[in-house]
Amino acid sequence: MDHAAEHLDPTAPAPASASSSAAVAEVNAWLASLAAEAGSGGGAGGRGGGSGAAAELSLGPDPTPRGVAYLRALAAASQARSRAAGIAAAGLRAQASEYRAEAARLREALERAGLARDALPPPAAAAARAVAAVANLLAIRDTEMSSFVVASADLSLRRAEVEEKRDKVHKESKALLDYTRKAINKLTELKKMLEKFKNDVEKQQAEQMTDWQTKLVMMDSKERQYILQVSNYKAMLNRVGYTPEINHGVLMEMAEHKKDLERKTKPIADTLRSYQDLPPDKALAALAIEDKKRQYAAAEKYLEDVLQSALTTTGL
Numbered sequence: 001m002d003h004a005a006e007h008l009d010p011t012a013p014a015p016a017s018a019s020s021s022a023a024v025a026e027v028n029a030w031l032a033s034l035a036a037e038a039g040s041g042g043g044a045g046g047r048g049g050g051s052g053a054a055a056e057l058s059l060g061p062d063p064t065p066r067g068v069a070y071l072r073a074l075a076a077a078s079q080a081r082s083r084a085a086g087i088a089a090a091g092l093r094a095q096a097s098e099y100r101a102e103a104a105r106l107r108e109a110l111e112r113a114g115l116a117r118d119a120l121p122p123p124a125a126a127a128a129r130a131v132a133a134v135a136n137l138l139a140i141r142d143t144e145m146s147s148f149v150v151a152s153a154d155l156s157l158r159r160a161e162v163e164e165k166r167d168k169v170h171k172e173s174k175a176l177l178d179y180t181r182k183a184i185n186k187l188t189e190l191k192k193m194l195e196k197f198k199n200d201v202e203k204q205q206a207e208q209m210t211d212w213q214t215k216l217v218m219m220d221s222k223e224r225q226y227i228l229q230v231s232n233y234k235a236m237l238n239r240v241g242y243t244p245e246i247n248h249g250v251l252m253e254m255a256e257h258k259k260d261l262e263r264k265t266k267p268i269a270d271t272l273r274s275y276q277d278l279p280p281d282k283a284l285a286a287l288a289i290e291d292k293k294r295q296y297a298a299a300e301k302y303l304e305d306v307l308q309s310a311l312t313t314t315g316l
Contacts, residue, residue, distance in 0.1 A: 023072050028059055030075035 120128065138151035
């Protein structure tokens with residue numbers, strides 16, 4: 001069917017002889033056989049509509065080449081499957097007839113031996129049914145001991161596989177149980193940590209709110225203080241005659257001019273500072289000058305005496 005399906009692609013290009021009369025006749029014959037099978041399969045109810053179905057399952061007067069090619073490939077695939085099904089059905093019917101003949105021979109042999117099913121006592125019939133059930137369970141088709149041994153070994157292997165799978169599943173379930181237990185413990189710890197973090201966060205938030213409230217009160221008082229200072233500074237600037245035209249550049253120029261004036265007036269200030277010891281009156285100033293002269297003469301005489309005594313001492 002897979003190989004036939006490859007030829008059922010409606011997009012494949014149609015061969016040149018697809019619309020020939022032979023191809024159309026072959027497709028019509030296949031459609032007529034399908035209609036006949038449908039009519040015969042319908043029983044009494046299908047006899048009245050057989051010819052109508054045959055008329056409906058026929059190509060029109062002007063079929064397209066692509067449609068004819070597709071139906072022809074479909075007819076070939078259907079016929080191949082029908083032949084394969086017929087061969088398989090014939091084989092199954094032959095096997096069924098062989099099994100029926102073998103069952104009849106076995107039944108006749110059992111009847112000759114006095115082991116017919118109807119003649120067996122109830123315990124023997126029950127045992128036979130049990131043996132048949134075991135044979136069906138082990139898929140044994142004969143009475144050979146080797147078949148029973150093979151079936152028992154196969155059953156043992158299956159049992160070992162099942163036990164192995166069960167042990168594996170048990171280990172996996174145990175590991176999963178341990179993992180689940182650890183996960184539950186971890187979840188419990190995480191819940192405790194979360195509760196602790198919530199409490200810590202609430203405490204920190206309360207402390208932060210208290211701190212913020214204190215800072216807000218302080219900032220409010222600072223704001224009022226700064227507003228008062230700004231008002232005082234504005235009043236001071238208004239008193240000293242400050243105007244917006246006095247900017248930083250003007251202040252720098254005034255500072256440079258002040259430094260220049262201080263540099264020019266410094267010698268004059270030093271000279272005036274040396275006259276601060278003189279009295280303000282002219283007569284008193286003259287007396288002070290005379291006094292200074294006498295002090296100067298006394299100092300010179302004292303110096304001469306000291307030098308003279310030093311020279312006399314050296315000559316001795």
